Amino acid sequence: MLRRTLLSMTSVAALGLGGPLLAADVPDDVTLADEQTFSYRMLDQFPTLDPQLNEETAGSHVIQQLFEGLMIQDDEGNLIPGVATGYEANEDNTEFTFTLREDARWSNGDSVTAQDFVYAWQRAATPATASPYAWYVELTGMENAAEIIAGNAEPDTLGVEAVDERTLRVTLTEPKPYFPAMTSYATLSPVHQATVEEFGDDWTDPENMVSNGAYVLEDVSLNEFWRASKNPEYWDAENVVIEEITGYIINDSSQALTRWEAGEFDLLEPIPAGSFPRLKEEYPDAAYSTPRLCSYYYQLNQRDDAPEALKDVKVRKALSYAVDREIITDRVLQGGQTPGYTFTHEATAGFEAPTIDYSGWTQAERDEAAQQLWEEAGSPELDLTLIYNTDESHRQIATIISQMWKQKLGVEVTLENMEWSTYLDVRKAGNFDVARSAWCGDYNEPSTFLNILKTDQEQNDGKWSNTEFDALMDQAATSDNPQAQYTEAEMILSNDMGIIPIYHYANVFMLDPTLQGFPMQNVENSWYVKDFYRVAEE
Amino acid sequence: MLTYIARRLLVAIPTLLALIVVSFLLMEFAPGSPFATERGVPAEVLANLEREYGLDRSLIERMGIYVWNVVTQFDFGPSFVFTDRSVNELIAQGFPVTLTYGVWSFIVAVLVGVTLGAFAAIKHNSALDYAAVGITVGAQVLPNFVMAPILVLIFTLWLGWLPGGGWQGGQIEYVILPVIALSTSYMASIARITRSSMLETLNAGYVRTARAKGLPMRRVIFRHALKPAMLPVVSYLGPAFVGMITGSVVIDVFFSTGGIGQFFVNSALARDYSVILGITILFGALTIFFNLLVDVAYAWIDPKIRY
Numbered sequence: 003m004l005r006r007t008l009l010s011m012t013s014v015a016a017l018g019l020g021g022p023l024l025a026a027d028v029p030d031d032v033t034l035a036d037e038q039t040f041s042y043r044m045l046d047q048f049p050t051l052d053p054q055l056n057e058e059t060a061g062s063h064v065i066q067q068l069f070e071g072l073m074i075q076d077d078e079g080n081l082i083p084g085v086a087t088g089y090e091a092n093e094d095n096t097e098f099t100f101t102l103r104e105d106a107r108w109s110n111g112d113s114v115t116a117q118d119f120v121y122a123w124q125r126a127a128t129p130a131t132a133s134p135y136a137w138y139v140e141l142t143g144m145e146n147a148a149e150i151i152a153g154n155a156e157p158d159t160l161g162v163e164a165v166d167e168r169t170l171r172v173t174l175t176e177p178k179p180y181f182p183a184m185t186s187y188a189t190l191s192p193v194h195q196a197t198v199e200e201f202g203d204d205w206t207d208p209e210n211m212v213s214n215g216a217y218v219l220e221d222v223s224l225n226e227f228w229r230a231s232k233n234p235e236y237w238d239a240e241n242v243v244i245e246e247i248t249g250y251i252i253n254d255s256s257q258a259l260t261r262w263e264a265g266e267f268d269l270l271e272p273i274p275a276g277s278f279p280r281l282k283e284e285y286p287d288a289a290y291s292t293p294r295l296c297s298y299y300y301q302l303n304q305r306d307d308a309p310e311a312l313k314d315v316k317v318r319k320a321l322s323y324a325v326d327r328e329i330i331t332d333r334v335l336q337g338g339q340t341p342g343y344t345f346t347h348e349a350t351a352g353f354e355a356p357t358i359d360y361s362g363w364t365q366a367e368r369d370e371a372a373q374q375l376w377e378e379a380g381s382p383e384l385d386l387t388l389i390y391n392t393d394e395s396h397r398q399i400a401t402i403i404s405q406m407w408k409q410k411l412g413v414e415v416t417l418e419n420m421e422w423s424t425y426l427d428v429r430k431a432g433n434f435d436v437a438r439s440a441w442c443g444d445y446n447e448p449s450t451f452l453n454i455l456k457t458d459q460e461q462n463d464g465k466w467s468n469t470e471f472d473a474l475m476d477q478a479a480t481s482d483n484p485q486a487q488y489t490e491a492e493m494i495l496s497n498d499m500g501i502i503p504i505y506h507y508a509n510v511f512m513l514d515p516t517l518q519g520f521p522m523q524n525v526e527n528s529w530y531v532k533d534f535y536r537v538a539e540e
Numbered sequence: 541m542l543t544y545i546a547r548r549l550l551v552a553i554p555t556l557l558a559l560i561v562v563s564f565l566l567m568e569f570a571p572g573s574p575f576a577t578e579r580g581v582p583a584e585v586l587a588n589l590e591r592e593y594g595l596d597r598s599l600i601e602r603m604g605i606y607v608w609n610v611v612t613q614f615d616f617g618p619s620f621v622f623t624d625r626s627v628n629e630l631i632a633q634g635f636p637v638t639l640t641y642g643v644w645s646f647i648v649a650v651l652v653g654v655t656l657g658a659f660a661a662i663k664h665n666s667a668l669d670y671a672a673v674g675i676t677v678g679a680q681v682l683p684n685f686v687m688a689p690i691l692v693l694i695f696t697l698w699l700g701w702l703p704g705g706g707w708q709g710g711q712i713e714y715v716i717l718p719v720i721a722l723s724t725s726y727m728a729s730i731a732r733i734t735r736s737s738m739l740e741t742l743n744a745g746y747v748r749t750a751r752a753k754g755l756p757m758r759r760v761i762f763r764h765a766l767k768p769a770m771l772p773v774v775s776y777l778g779p780a781f782v783g784m785i786t787g788s789v790v791i792d793v794f795f796s797t798g799g800i801g802q803f804f805v806n807s808a809l810a811r812d813y814s815v816i817l818g819i820t821i822l823f824g825a826l827t828i829f830f831n832l833l834v835d836v837a838y839a840w841i842d843p844k845i846r847y
Contacts, residue, residue, distance in 0.1 A: 132592035423572025460580030
């Protein structure tokens with residue numbers, strides 16, 4: 003979402019004026035299939051399709067097809083115009099004026115106006131809506147957002163106004179050069195006021211919903227499937243090739259794989275852990291592994307009541323060095339994941355990883371260093387509690403790492419698995435020594451990772467704290483080119499071993515070879531079906 | 541008889557109330573919250589959410605309001621997770637699905653199970669008996685979470701005859717696999733119970749008398765042996781029927797039927813309090829009702845039983 007590197011005004015203005023952008027970019031020499039449909043597997047049912055109430059990925063994938071924000075992403079994840087044709091920012095990036103396209107229409111034929119955005123954004127913030135994602139509006143830095151959410155200001159004081167039908171002006175409390183990128187997220191999609199007011203909670207039902215994206219909702223059967231068809235009113239409808247989208251909810255991943263192999267749908271993501279090598283061999287033109295902006299790591303508890311030994315940097319380093327990451331990526335996961343030595347995923351845009359010393363060593367060298375550090379720390383007798391949320395691959399990884407620690411350092415580890423809600427509770431309360439954790443970037447920029455390890459951050463449950471690191475991240479927030487700070491922050495993190503990075507995610511999926519236009523380069527796994535097309539089978 | 545039924549129905553009310561209270565307490569003490577996320581929800585947003593769903597009130601107040609709404613308006617409240625749907629809507633979507641494949645599974649399990657069991661008993665110690673026992677033992681040791689993937693592998697991937705999941709409004713090709721997977725182990729139990737109970741009855745004095753006075757075998761079995769042999773089967777069928785129509789999580793998850801079993805499990809995992817309660821009450825009421833039905837059926841089958 004927030005893409006600093008792209009956000010110079012010129013790049014966006016150029017995109018806005020550079021002629022019409024095609025939705026699906028079909029090369030001249032391909033023969034399109036007669037039936038243009040796209041179907042995919044969803045792991046879980048989306049709880050809602052209300053853009054302002056949605057708080058998770060499954061829902062935002064669907065909302066992205068049904069609603070279009072001011073800006074959207076292209077197949078590489080670059081920001082391109084959506085409903086807006088472009089925008090202007092003032093000198094210090096606190097005021098943005100978006101121009102909306104003339105031909106943007108709702109699925110009932112109404113024009114999409116600036117007022118639709120004002121209504122939707124106020125709706126997201128107001129306490130009456132009780133949106134679990136209201137904080138996103140606060141995150142954008144729009145004037146009065148925090149006060150409105152807390153109930154201390156009226157919703158209409160939010161820093162967004164419709165100057166006229168086609169002009170939207172946004173006022174921020176602090177400079178946010180990447181604000182336009184934030185408008186591509188589901189929460190800031192427009193909604194059709196008359197429809198929401200007429201039907202209340204039921205406005206998202208297929209028979210009531212009015213949307214402005216490339217597709218309109220046809221059917222939702224909870225825990226079974228959802229279906230949408232092409233929206234003839236969409237401003238770029240003539241370039242939308244796929245006529246129908248179906249998402250099937252299939253919880254069990256091996257069942258999902260069997261059904262994909264039986265040809266029931268096009269896209270299967272993710273595939274069962276460890277099955278990638280077999281699938282790649284069996285379906286070489288359908289199995290893919292691309293980088294995915296998420297990092298897997300272990301938090302070490304640094305709170306007052308945590309074991310003293312964990313507060314010794316030598317112990318933390320020894321524990322980290324003793325983890326043979328290649329066994330985890332190459333023997334357990336086997337899906338193109340890479341060993342992690344930095345917290346930030348190496349595929350993050352503009353990230354220059356520092357040279358982490360132990361990343362270049364052999365595992366034998368790391369083990370030797372670990373044992374030496376362990377002795378220097380007085381060979382503490384440790385019995386650690388490692389918590390993870392119930393999942394087969396988390397269990398495998400925890401078992402392997404606990405074995406490595408026991409064999410190399412003599413550390414006893416008690417594994418405790420718990421289901422997700424309980425795990426969150428226990429982690430938040432700090433009732434652990436080591437906690438399996440993972441973080442996925444909200445936007446393609448290193449700060450989305452590094453910021454969560456600052457001392458006061460909600461997600462920093464291990465409570466690792468380093469003033470130098472905090473200061474660097476604060477500096478980075480206002481810097482024009484913060485890459486140097488990010489590199490240094492990673493260096494500090496590694497020298498102090500605030501967390502144990504384990505591996506960097508890959509998006510491992512199966513895609514029917516006749517389906518083209520899928521954004522392989524988008525590390526945020528964000529896709530728009532309007533860009534896809536299906537070629538005829540040879 | 542009628543007074544008996546009325547008395548049983550009256551007893552059901554405090555039973556259901558106790559169920560609500562226990563469920564409320566269990567949920568109160570379970571760790572986690574429906575609004576918890578890894579990111580953490582800011583305090584003021586959390587406050588808005590708790591106010592919206594009435595979680596800022598005391599336990600007693602919440603329980604009172606809940607019972608009042610259920611009793612006066614049959615309203616089980618809004619779902620905490622499916623934000624634009626109510627519990628009534630979720631049940632209205634999921635229960636008919638489960639009911640459909642549950643009833644079909646019941647019919648299949650009873651017809652096949654009773655037939656298999658009865659024949660095995662009549663042809664005691666014959667090849668047919670051994671075959672029937674072999675089938676039932678096999679069916680019993682293949683639980684539905686093993687059956688389901690095997691069926692999909694064979695009928696969807698290899699043969700390509702049937703879809704591997706989905707419901708599509710209950711079209712027959714979508715119903716077949718869930719019904720086979722769900723009914724198999726029930727069928728096996730019914731067959732085993734029928735067989736042993738039938739064996740016992742066939743050796744009973746009155747059956748021997750009936751045969752001795754020269755009645756044809758068919759008449760002996762249908763007129764004298766089958767009905768009393770059904771008593772233990774019927775007592776098994778009550779809970780089994782509730783088990784089948786309240787859905788199997790395994791069936792719902794494997795075949796993506798959209799049935800109520802998956803809502804139940806997901807709501808427990810997500811701490812969707814109102815959905816857990818709604819479905820618990822529904823299941824409780826069904827269990828009470830069908831146990832009553834079984835008791836009534838007893839009196840019909842065995843004239844010696846009187847209430």
